[in-house]
Amino acid sequence: MNDLVFRPIAEGERRAVHRLLAEALHASPPDDKGWELVGPSFPADRTLAAFDGDAPVGMASSFATAIAVPGGKTLPAAAVDGVAVRADHTRRGVVTTLLSEQLRDCVRRGDLIAALHASEATIYGRFGYGAATTGQNLRIITSRAALRPEVPVTGRVRLLDPAEAVGRVPELYRRIGLTRPGMIQRPELWWPAYHDRLVRDGGGDHRVAVHIGPDGENGYAVFRTTDQRTPDDPGRGALLEVRDLHAADPGAAAGLWRFLIGLDLVAEISAPMRPADEPLRALVTDARAVQVTGMEDHIWVRLLDAGAALAARTYREAPAVVLGLEDRLLPENTGSYRITADGATRTGASAQLRVDAEVLAMLYLGEWRASTLAAAGRITVVDPAALVDADELFRTDVRPWCGTYF
Ligand SMILES: CC(C)(COP(=O)(O)OP(=O)(O)OC[C@H]1O[C@@H](n2cnc3c(N)ncnc32)[C@H](O)[C@@H]1OP(=O)(O)O)[C@@H](O)C(=O)NCCC(=O)NCCS
Structure with missing residues (x-):
């Protein structure tokens, strides 16, 4: 050393x-x-x-x-x-x-925040990162997975050629915006390595479908298909892998899934790291045709300025809770924070719940309930009544999700 x-x-x-x-x-x-x-x-x-x-x-x-x-x-x-x-x-x-x-x-x-994908779940907690989003890995058996007739059709789908995809998808991602906690902006330097090289002429094997709604393009899917036929199994359909799928509204998302599921000669779809509450099983006629093959931690976050980050998010209606934070690596964050429906501020009051930086990160985007972490011994509970209030304060309408590889 x-x-x-x-x-x-x-x-x-x-x-x-x-x-x-x-x-x-x-x-x-x-x-x-x-x-x-x-x-x-x-x-x-x-x-x-x-x-x-x-x-x-x-x-x-x-x-x-x-x-x-x-x-x-x-x-x-x-x-x-x-x-x-x-x-x-x-x-x-x-x-x-x-x-x-x-x-x-x-x-x-x-x-204010650092985020990463962890290759192993045992490395980053000691640095104050906490598993803050969950992704579900889906396998869809297309022959049984038609969309239900009542799911509205709100537009049509068009395939882009590679040059168009390189130019248009970044703009579309920006326009769709960050629709869930945990989603990140993709700077210009992100696109060549993580998108362009997948779809470019001559090397890329991915295709891009865009959904066009009443007001223009409002969703896209980046995917590739692999022929799975063998001499022993000449009728076996292709595997379709979904790499990136974002939509501005549920109609556009349903339209993209309808298109992917309906592609000729495709037997199954693999869609890793989808939002944990994506409603695909409710969209299809046979819910069992959509199988959850795994649930994995997705991005881990680390609050760099705990006061500013806590003050920047909203909280649900519930009695105030005082959280005591101990941050070993960034000790300026150590202290008590009063979390209320109107916001979060530093306080001199004594803590009702004590957390370290990793556990605060797990709570922050709304993925984990305080009572779950307390039951696992990860939170020191000084005042048990505060747990149910913390559950409600931190709860979010939608599950957090990142949706960007990096
Ligand atoms: C994982 C990796 C970055 C760790 O680097 P390192 O310099 O060996 O780590 P350190 O010596 O600083 O160890 C830090 C702590 O992490 C622990 N640790 C290191 N690697 C670990 C691993 N793979 N699994 C579990 N714990 C690990 C060490 O035991 C040590 O624990 P301690 O603080 O209780 O003593 C390195 O082994 C590596 O490059 N691995 C392959 C690539 C990789 O996984 N990169 C991460 C991509 S997200």
Whole structure:
């Protein structure tokens, strides 16, 4: 550890640091052509690394975004999109130093929240991140999954050609807006690596369908199909995988699902990481044709400025509750917060419920109930009456969901 240097990376070090990330995640580093697409999404700004001599052996990167919180406000946020330590330098505290410094760096930049996708559920709690959204993985047997006749048809669906998709989908995502807590803005640098390369002529194998409602385009789906026929099973239909599906309203969402389910020669649809309350099973004639194959934690969040983040979201009508927070890595957050239907403020009052930074993050977007976490021993309950009030205050109308890979 002592001989390692921790510092922001220079422009010329981007590719070597990206290679380190790819190798740690057991992915192939991009070739020159791939780097042309992925490289712009991996700027030197906001990437910290540990160097052993000239060689990067650890890295933590993020990009600037904004995240929607309950009530509809969007807050400046850091999307942590890369964390890796070279296999011969693990378990020596490298990531601890990098993530601690990254939190401080994000605070200095004015981010109120950091968010990430965790490769393993046991790493990030110690840094104050909490699993804040859940995604459901769906498998749809298309032969049994027609949409119910009473589901209204509110528009039509059109397939875009690749050049159109590269130009139009970012604009459409922006126009649809952040409709759930946990959704993030996608900056320009996000699109080349996570969208354009999937749909581009010559390499991309994904297609894009847009839904056109009475006032124009109001939803889209990015998907790909794979032929599953074999000599032994020549009649087997294709597999359709949904990568990205967003809609401005339920009619547009239903229209996109109707289109995907109705595609000829498709036997099954795999739709990972969909919102936990997406009503697909209620939309189809045979609810069992839509199977939930898994429920997984999706984004983890970390409150960087607990006071500002708590004050920015809305709460439901219930008696006030005083939460006591202990934040080991950002001790300026440690203290008591009075949560009321009118907002949240710091207070000198003594805490009714005591939480650490991870548990506060789990409560923040509305995914977890305080009483569930208390039953698991994750909340210290000083005043049991406060639990039911905390459940109500933090509850949200819709389940939080991110819907963006990064
Ligand atoms: C996961 C990884 C980033 C950890 O880096 P590291 O430098 O070895 O971590 P540290 O030595 O700082 O360990 C920090 C703590 O996390 C624990 N830890 C580290 N890796 C862990 C893992 N994979 N699972 C569970 N705990 C882990 C350590 O035991 C240590 O615990 P402690 O604080 O109680 O002592 C690194 O092993 C790695 O790059 N793995 C492969 C890529 C990956 O998973 N990246 C994350 C992408 S989201």
